[in-house]
Amino acid sequence: MNKLLDETLSIKIAESINSRASTPFDNAYKAALSTEGARYIQGFLAFAGKPYRPIEHGWIEIGDASDVHIVDPTLPHLNKNPQELWYFAAQRLTVKKLKAIIEESKEDYPEDDPLPIYGDPPYEYYGDVMLGGQDYLAAYQAAEAKCREISELNPESN
Numbered sequence: 333m334n335k336l337l338d339e340t341l342s343i344k345i346a347e348s349i350n351s352r353a354s355t356p357f358d359n360a361y362k363a364a365l366s367t368e369g370a371r372y373i374q375g376f377l378a379f380a381g382k383p384y385r386p387i388e389h390g391w392i393e394i395g396d397a398s399d400v401h402i403v404d405p406t407l408p409h410l411n412k413n414p415q416e417l418w419y420f421a422a423q424r425l426t427v428k429k430l431k432a433i434i435e436e437s438k439e440d441y442p443e444d445d446p447l448p449i450y451g452d453p454p455y456e457y458y459g460d461v462m463l464g465g466q467d468y469l470a471a472y473q474a475a476e477a478k479c480r481e482i483s484e485l486n487p488e489s490n
Contacts, residue, residue, distance in 0.1 A: 335393065335402050339414045342407040353409035357447035360390030361434070363405040364427050370394050370403070372430045374448050375422040375468075376475035379412050380482045386475035390448065391419060418478050422464055422471035423451060 345351075349362040357374065364372040371393045376386035391404040402419050404410075410417070425433070430449075437446035450464045 335400050335419065337407075337414050337417060337419070338394075338401040338403050339407065341394075341401070342404045342414075345403055346405040346408045349405055351405045351409065353406070356406040357390040359405040360392055361430065361447055363392045363403060364430060367392060367394060367403065370427060372425045372427065373402075373419075373421045373423065375471045376420045378418040378420065378475045378478040378482065379410075379416055381412075384483060385479055386420070386472060388448065389419070393421075393424070416482075418475070420471040420475040420478070422468040423449065425449070 345363045345367060346359070349359065349366060351359040351362075360372055360374075364370045372390070373393055374388075374390050377389040378386050389404075389406070391402055391406070393400050393402055395401050404417075404419075407414065433449055434446045437444070437449075450468070
């Protein structure tokens with residue numbers, strides 16, 4: 333089930349954090365820190381058209397279990413119809429857990445960017461890349477299937 337994308341809040345938060353096109357994980361991190369009750373999400377985004385495959389992406393979710401909304405602070409830079417975006421979560425982190433992981437990563441690997449976060453090994457392959465655990469593989473495969481479905485339904489966009 334695709335959760336509802338809150339387009340208005342996505343744009344509002346994108347403006348408030350000065351989101352940038354090429355930094356979806358940083359955008360999601362800043363959005364999570366600045367949004368009450370947010371959860372930081374990493375996973376994959378599927379849509380019609382190039383690159384014709386899922387892209388790794390970050391966003392936040394807000395709301396309770398019965399009414400969860402996706403807020404994508406990178407939305408204004410995607411140049412896609414929001415109704416034709418499908419989000420596949422691989423990892424969900426509370427803000428508290430996110431801060432702890434970032435802090436530890438900066439201490440242990442100060443020369444590396446702490447985002448995205450891939451969790452603990454063993455890692456799985458998705459596509460021809462090995463990152464993330466079994467949850468990443470499952471999210472990638474679901475997003476890949478959606479990309480195939482979209483391209484079969486819309487051959488003119490290929």
